[in-house]
Amino acid sequence: MYVPDYVVFDLETTGTSCKTDKIIEISAVRAKAGEIISEFSTLVNPECPIPYYASEVNGITDRMVSGAPLLEDVLPEFLDFIGEAVLVGHNIHSFDMKFIYRECSDIYGQVPGNDYIDTLALARACLPELSHHKLTDLAKHFGLSTKGAHRALNDCRMNQLVYERLGQLYNGGAGKLQTCPACGNALVLRKGKFGKFYGCSGYPNCRYTKNA
Secondary structure (H helix, E strand, O other): OOOOOEEEEEEEEOOOOOOOOOEEEEEEEEEEOOEEEEEEEEEOEOOOOOOHHHHHHHOOOHHHHOOOOEHHHHHHHHHHHHOOOOEEEOOOOOOHHHHHHHHHHHHHOOOOOOOEEEHHHHHHHHOOOOOOOOHHHHHHHOOOOOOOOOOHHHHHHHHHHHHHHHHHHHHOOOOOOOEOOOOOOEEEEEEEOOEEEEEEOOOOOOOOEEEO
C-alpha cells in the first residue's frame, strides 16, 4: 500500500452527497521518489449557490467561483495531469473517487481506471492506537503543519507528507495486515461486544468482518 511515484488529489464540494452535490475545487500534486514535482489546482463554477455550511468549512464562496471554469472544461486537464498514476487521497474510497466517477461517467460514459490508495485506510492499519484518523489529526501526530486545511491544494500537500510517513511505517511492518476479500481495504483489529475481531477499514461502506 505504498508506492514512491503517485498523484495526491483532493476535492472541495458543495456538500457530502456524491449524487447531488457539486465539485467547487479540484487540486492534485504529482510526487516522484516521494517528492512533489508538479501541482494542479483550480476552482470550479458549480453553476449553483454554495451552501453556507460548505463555505464555513472550506472558505470558498459564490463570489470566488463566479468567474471560475466549469467542470466540463476542468476535468480534461485534471485527467491529463493524473494520467495513469496511482492516486492517493484521504477518504477517497468513500468520497472523492465517487465524485470523479460520477462526473466522468456523465461526461465521457466511462470512469478512470487508475489504482488508488486511501490514506484513511492506511492510517487505520498503521496507527490503530489513534482515536481519530482525520487528515489534520494525522498531520498533528507526525508534527506537520495544518495551516490552510480544507482548501484542496493545501490538503494535497499535507496529505503527501502524511502518506510518506505512513509509507515508512507500512514498509517497517506496522501496516502489513490482512486485506478485505470483499473490497481490498486493510482489515484492522477492533474490539466488540464479544471480544476482538477484524473489521474492514472501509466501514461503513464495507461491513466485512472475521474472527481474530
